[in-house]
Structures are given as structure tokens and as C-alpha cells.
Amino acid sequence: MNKQLHQLGLAEIAQGLEAKRFSSEELTRHLLARIDAHRELGAFLHVDPEHALAQARASDARRAQGAARGALDGVPLAHKDIFVTTAFPSTAASKMLVGEQGGYRSPFDATVVAQLEAAGTVAVGKTNCDEFAMGGSNENSAFGPARNPWDATRIPGGSSGGSAVAVAARLLPVTTGTDTGGSVRQPAALTGVTGIKPTYGRCSRYGMIAFASSLDQAGVFAHSASDALTLIDAMAGFDTRDATSAEQVRDAGGAAVANQAGQIGRDVAAHAARAADAARPLAGLRVGLPKEFFGEGVAPDVAATVRSALVELERLGATLVDVSLPRTELSIPVYYIIAPAEASSNLSRFDGVRYGHRAAQYTDLLDMYRKSRSEGFGPEVKRRIMIGTYVLSHGYYDAYYLQAQKLRRMIADDFQQCFAQCDVIAGPVSPTVARPIGSQTDPVAEYLADIFTLPASLAGLPGMSVPAGFGEAGLPVGLQLIGNYWQEGRLLHTAQAFQAATDFHLRAPEGF
Ligand code: GLN
Numbered sequence: 001m002n003k004q005l006h007q008l009g010l011a012e013i014a015q016g017l018e019a020k021r022f023s024s025e026e027l028t029r030h031l032l033a034r035i036d037a038h039r040e041l042g043a044f045l046h047v048d049p050e051h052a053l054a055q056a057r058a059s060d061a062r063r064a065q066g067a068a069r070g071a072l073d074g075v076p077l078a079h080k081d082i083f084v085t086t087a088f089p090s091t092a093a094s095k096m097l098v099g100e101q102g103g104y105r106s107p108f109d110a111t112v113v114a115q116l117e118a119a120g121t122v123a124v125g126k127t128n129c130d131e132f133a134m135g136g137s138n139e140n141s142a143f144g145p146a147r148n149p150w151d152a153t154r155i156p157g158g159s160s161g162g163s164a165v166a167v168a169a170r171l172l173p174v175t176t177g178t179d180t181g182g183s184v185r186q187p188a189a190l191t192g193v194t195g196i197k198p199t200y201g202r203c204s205r206y207g208m209i210a211f212a213s214s215l216d217q218a219g220v221f222a223h224s225a226s227d228a229l230t231l232i233d234a235m236a237g238f239d240t241r242d243a244t245s246a247e248q249v250r251d252a253g254g255a256a257v258a259n260q261a262g263q264i265g266r267d268v269a270a271h272a273a274r275a276a277d278a279a280r281p282l283a284g285l286r287v288g289l290p291k292e293f294f295g296e297g298v299a300p301d302v303a304a305t306v307r308s309a310l311v312e313l314e315r316l317g318a319t320l321v322d323v324s325l326p327r328t329e330l331s332i333p334v335y336y337i338i339a340p341a342e343a344s345s346n347l348s349r350f351d352g353v354r355y356g357h358r359a360a361q362y363t364d365l366l367d368m369y370r371k372s373r374s375e376g377f378g379p380e381v382k383r384r385i386m387i388g389t390y391v392l393s394h395g396y397y398d399a400y401y402l403q404a405q406k407l408r409r410m411i412a413d414d415f416q417q418c419f420a421q422c423d424v425i426a427g428p429v430s431p432t433v434a435r436p437i438g439s440q441t442d443p444v445a446e447y448l449a450d451i452f453t454l455p456a457s458l459a460g461l462p463g464m465s466v467p468a469g470f471g472e473a474g475l476p477v478g479l480q481l482i483g484n485y486w487q488e489g490r491l492l493h494t495a496q497a498f499q500a501a502t503d504f505h506l507r508a509p510e511g512f
Pocket of ligand 1 (some may be wrong): 134136159178180181182183184211339
């Protein structure tokens with residue numbers, strides 16, 4: 001079977017480049033042509049072919065001299081437009097950051113972007129997303145929605161919708177994203193690709209335009225768990241410029257080790273080495289099923305698909321155990337107090353003075369702030385700023401914000417109770433398959449759909465979405481795997497075993 005360049009996974013790309021079957025420049029040109037041919041998907045906010053081709057040629061030159069930097073050298077990718085970049089404008093999909101020069105130009109690169117550049121990747125541009133990463137559909141982008149390649153009338157999920165679409169439509173092998181309350185896992189599920197959000201503190205947040213700082217984490221989209229591992233492992237590591245980045249993590253054996261690139265790969269290898277029986281690679285793995293994740297809130301097609309994935313995990317040797325996360329429902333009000341509270345503070349810097357759009361006409365300073373922010377922010381961002389300002393205001397702080405913080409702690413404790421009984425937690429990512437674009441006008445109903453991704457975010461735990469099959473109208477369904485702190489290696493090993501036995505992750509939408 002002769003695969004086309006856009007169908008190759010990262011290992012095949014690395015082999016092809018090494019064997020000189022194709023160059024990074026050829027691969028990059030091929031993918032740039034596909035990106036151009038599929039503009040209708042709205043996956044990108046900015047594409048810079050010249051920059052990409054220059055980086056590709058530099059990679060080819062390194063390789064010709066025997067100085068290739070490893071598995072990612074010459075690999076084309078794109079970054080969610082939440083990461084600031086020196087090479088491209090950064091907009092957070094907001095009019096607020098689009099000035100006369102076509103977008104804010106950062107004087108520095110986000111740490112994650114810099115680390116991937118140092119690994120030799122070829123950045124083609126920036127992907128579409130919900131404005132300031134607020135949303136779960138990509139409909140909140142100031143530049144129009146991204147579209148699901150499985151059905152272009154449907155949402156791809158969000159907020160990292162463009163990054164998910166680029167991978168699902170085989171426009172790029174991998175992309176970066178961010179996940180505050182599900183923004184990597186949910187679009188990965190709805191577009192049928194593999195996505196991982198690591199433990200809070202694993203990747204640096206430096207240069208990620210802040211939404212809710214206590215929740216924001218970088219993540220990745222890929223065609224397989226193995227590819228996701230390669231990318232996330234190059235992004236991870238302690239960074240002195242992010243005070244919440246972890247200096248130490250726990251390895252697969254539970255020992256404290258330095259948080260650095262490459263550690264997750266070593267952990268996956270340790271888990272694989274322990275699997276003695278090749279036919280049952282997950283023997284000994286206890287998979288916890290929170291009863292709250294399997295209730296009536298889940299659409300029947302999603303529930304059935306997730307159940308069949310669990311049967312597959314059992315066949316691979318895993319044991320299923322019943323657990324409970326009793327405060328699952330409360331994670332919605334808790335998140336929608338804490339995240340807007342932090343957002344209202346973080347977004348105060350977009351005032352037309354320090355950052356962002358400035359109104360053309362105003363009477364005084366206050367009027368300038370008011371007009372600039374009214375013109376620059378979209379409706380969902382304004383809603384969050386108002387909610388956040390309200391819950392932090394004098395007289396309401398104790399009733400809302402403080403109460404939410406207490407519950408957040410209890411939600412995290414509930415997970416620890418579960419992890420006393422199991423090694424990974426499994427369930428759905430999204431209660432339904434992708435809905436039609438424009439079909440949801442009630443913001444609260446939209447918030448409720450985050451129910452299965454918010455708990456792990458509030459606890460700071462790593463989570464993944466693994467393609468698990470197809471539901472209604474042939475649309476993809478994701479299996480969510482949640483691990484304990486620093487257990488990304490266990491999640492990825494589990495997903496690798498599942499993907500070695502299934503081919504859901506290899507199926508592309510028709511025409512792609
Ligand atoms: N859908 C959630 C929200 O709207 C999560 C967004 C995210 O993870 N960035 O806040």
C-alpha cells in the first residue's frame with residue numbers, strides 16, 4: 001500500500017525523511033496545497049507558506065549535514081492562535097487583537113512554540129479557535145467558525161476547533177491546542193482524532209494568552225497516541241518563566257524526577273515493558289467507570305460506542321471497576337464561576353492602552369476604555385467578563401467564588417478516592433456527537449455539555465480523548481481517559497494498546 005504524504009504518521013515521516021524518500025520541503029509543499037484547497041473548513045487564521053518553506057529547507061539542510069535534531073525535525077505543524085509567536089500575528093480569534101497591522105505581533109515566542117521550533121518543526125501558521133478560548137464549538141471565533149470535515153454543516157468542537165480540524169482533515173500530522181475545561185479533548189472527540197491535555201504544570205503556560213490561569217494547559221492533536229506522545233513530550237518541561245510550571249514530576253514507578261522533555265516517553269516505555277503478555281498488554285490495569293459518567297445525560301449512540309470501547313479494553317486485559325465522582329454535576333457551576341473570575345482579571349489588560357484595539361473616537365479615558373472593549377470583545381467574552389466581575393465583587397465573593405474554590409478542592413479529593421480503586425478513569429468526552437453549526441443559542445445549555453471534561457480540569461489531572469468509533473450519522477465518538485497526576489505515560493500506553501487493536505483513529509472523513 002502506498003500512502004500519500006498527508007496520510008503518514010510521525011514515525012513514517014521521520015523514516016521517509018531519513019531514507020530521503022521525500023524532503024521536508026516536499027512534505028510541506030504538499031500540505032500547504034491541501035490547506036489552500038480546504039479553506040472552506042476555516043481551520044486556519046494565518047498561513048505563511050514562505051516562512052514554512054524556509055524552515056523546511058533549513059531542516060533539509062540540517063539533515064543533509066547529518067545534524068537532524070530527532071523525530072520532529074522537518075515535521076509541519078500549526079499552533080492554536082492562543083500561543084504567541086514572533087513569526088506570525090497572534091489574535092486569540094478576537095477583533096481585540098487585530099489592529100491595523102493585521103494582528104498583534106508578540107516580541108517573544110511562547111515556551112511551547114520555542115521548544116517545538118528547537119526540535120526542528122516547521123510552523124505553517126495559526127489555527128482558528130473560540131475567542132480567547134472561550135467556548136466549545138469554534139462558533140465564538142471573530143473570524144467565523146471552523147467546520148467539521150466529517151460533516152461541514154457541523155461544529156468541530158472547541159475551543160481548539162481549527163487545530164482539531166487540521167489534523168482530522170489530514171492537512172497536518174499534528175497541531176498544538178490549549179485545554180482549560182476541555183478544549184483539546186472535546187474537539188478531538190468530535191473530529192475523531194487523538195488529543196491529550198497533560199497534568200497542570202507539565203507544560204509551560206508562558207506565552208499562552210491567559211484565559212483562566214489556574215486551569216489553562218497546553219495540549220496536542222494527532223492521528224495516534226504514539227504521535228501525540230512524540231509532540232507532547234517535546235513541549236513538556238519546567239520553565240522558570242511560568243510560576244506554576246512543575247520542577248518535578250513522578251515517573252511511571254512513582255519516583256520524583258525532573259520535569260523535562262522526554263520523560264513521558266520513558267514512562268510509556270516503562271509501562272510497555274511491564275506488559276508481559278503481548279495479547280493482553282493491559283493485564284493488571286484497573287479502569288474506573290464513574291457512575292455519573294454513564295447516566296441518562298449521555299446520548300444513547302455515545303454511550304453504546306463508549307461501552308464497546310470498554311469491552312475492547314477488557315479484551316486487552318484491563319479490569320473494569322465501578323467508581324463514583326459524586327460532585328460531577330457541581331463541576332459546571334464551579335468551573336463557570338472560577339474560569340470567568342480569572343478571565344475577568346486576565347482580560348483587563350486588553351484596554352486599548354496596554355494591549356488591544358483602541359476606539360477611534362472617545363471623550364475621555366473611561367469612554368475610551370468602554371468603547372474599545374465594547375468594540376473589541378465578542379458577546380461570549382463580554383458575558384464571561386461580566387460573570388467574573390460579578391462573582392468577585394464585594395458582597396458576592398464569599399457566596400460564589402470562595403464557595404467554588406472549596407468545592408473545587410472536594411472535586412479533586414473525589415478523584416483521589418477513585419484512584420485508590422483504579423489506575424485510569426474512563427468515560428465519554430462529550431454527551432453527544434457534533435451538533436449542527438448555529439443550532440445552540442442558549443449559553444447555559446452549551447455550558448452543560450462540558451460536564452465530562454470539567455472535573456479533570458478543575459482537579460488539574462491529565463486527560464485524553466481516543467477515537468472510539470462512530471455514533472449517529474457516522475460521526476466520531478471519543479473515549480475519555482483520565483489519569484492521576486503525572487500519569488500521562490499510563491494514559492498514552494493504554495491508548496496505544498487500544499489503537500494497536502482498533503482502527504478508528506486511522507479512518508479519515510470521506511474526501512480527505
Ligand atoms: N468549553 C469550555 C469553556 O467554554 C472550555 C474552554 C477551554 O477549555 N478553553 O470555557
